[in-house]
Amino acid sequence: MPIPVIDLEEWRHGSLDDRASVAAEVDRALQESGFLLVKGHGIDRSFRERIRESARSFFALDGGLKERYATAVGGRGWIPPGKEANTYVDGEQLPPDLKETYTSGWDQATGAPADDAEWFSPNVWPTEVPDLERLCNEYSQVMREFATELLGLLAVAFGLEESWFSDRCNQSTHAFNINRYPALHLTGPVDEGQYRIAPHTDFGTITILDRQAGYGGLQVYSRSDGWIDAPVVEDTYTINIGDLMARWTGDRWASTQHRVLPPSPEAPDEELISLIFFCEANLDHVVESFPPPLGLPNSYLPVTTADYLRGRINAITVP
Template identity: 55%
Template sequence: MRIPTIDLELWAAGGTETRRAIGETVDEALRTAGFLLVKGHGIDASATAEIRAAARRFFHLPRAVKQPYAVQVGGRGWLGPGAEANAYAEGGDGPPDLKESFAFASYDPTGDPVVDAEWFDGPNVWPAEVPAMQPLVEAYLDRMRALSDGVLEVLGVAIGADERHFTAHTGQATWGFNINWYPGTERVGPAAPGQFRIGPHTDFGTVTLLDRQPGLGGLQVHTDEDGWQDAPYDPDALTMNIGDLMAHWSGGRWQAGRHRVLPPPPDAPDEELISLAYFYDCDLGTDVGGIDAHAFLRDKLAAIIAD
């Protein structure tokens, strides 16, 4: 599967020819799989390990303790078992995803009460039972916002424009962040037919930056040429994919990365994984390929609420 690795440190230090060559690599990858591996990102592995440790303490709490933090898809808080079915975004009607998540979202109000009520409605929620989560996650989110703009600068060159082509529209971008917990079979039971930790789908926004753990029940990527294949993994790299908004923004030149996360594997039923998924969008009111970006996003989020 043609999923290349790019190095942001090389990009930052490189001249015009280096950046042009990296842009060509990115363009080819996004026209096929919609995925890249990104090195030189500056995110300390110890920071993500601490977030995982704090999140694991929360997810292992009794359900009754977690319940006060429960929300629907699009809210800020705990998405419990059965809350989400990503395959619905593709018109599927299978069982819900075998995961739990803790979700965060943009918290930089615009001052417009109508806009803020929909997209910046109150601060993020922090579980009192795990006080270490807040400072760890807030520091990480600051880094991921800046990193996402850096990635979009690369994409601006890759599309044949300039570095500001996309970031001119991210001064007050909305974003989401999910800590996804994939417990083993002892928690979720055996997978039903057609059931996944996350069902087949494409993401909705511009870029997704994923810090993932490898596993037998891990991430797979779909291309027309190769079908479903295990996503390549590099412990020093983040996994990046583009979403539906970016595919529109490219005029259909690029493909949103279709992916899924396999259910707990029969030969490793106790496998437990935690992924950190940062979803970046754009400024409210941005016209992306003839669509209103945030009306599109809201419809997509509503579509994956499990019945």
């Protein structure tokens, strides 16, 4: 299952033939695996490491202090360990995911009280770690611009005008999650069927992941080879599409199952922190599948982004 490395420099500055070649490679990869690695993005690695260091300071706080910022899945603030179980979306009652998350989102209120309360609630920032707010806000702005560029590349790869997807995602909410995967010496023995993140597909449009390599790292499911380790290439972002993008494209592109392995006895002190940006379509946009020849034959009914995401978020929340 090829997960190619796409060089954005060729897309940004290459000839028309170069751009066409990049778009064709993206189309092939999203049909086969739903995943890409992207280099040449120009986002400073030290910026990402500063976010990790600030997040570590928060995660190291006493549990009582962190509880001040606690929120449910889909909210904003600290999602404690044991609150999310990705297996629930498929009806399996396996143990919750071995992680904790600090999450924030776009604060562009719509003026509609119900929508703003559900999707654009105010971000919550810990006073104990004062630089976390600034770093996350700066990074989210960079990610929104990066997502817009990637959506342009995906639109051309799919045979559309370059702005087609981005025009339909320009007022969307987003989620920026900082996931901490604690070391084995902190979690204790892992239950059967428990993962740092259980097998799942992402729900929305595109996911932009900055990850750290480790024994308990990312795996992707291949129809031909089963579970494989996602390749690690220095200073690349891992990009994958979610269920709504697959649905939009009539399943021409694959929303692929992936998981994060549990902490390994081979590295009992290994702690990983991932930076994950989820880009969504506009909440009121009705996602309708492209018919052939762009999409594949399918029986999807139209659905709004908000309705689809709401159902999925509710499904993975541990009561």
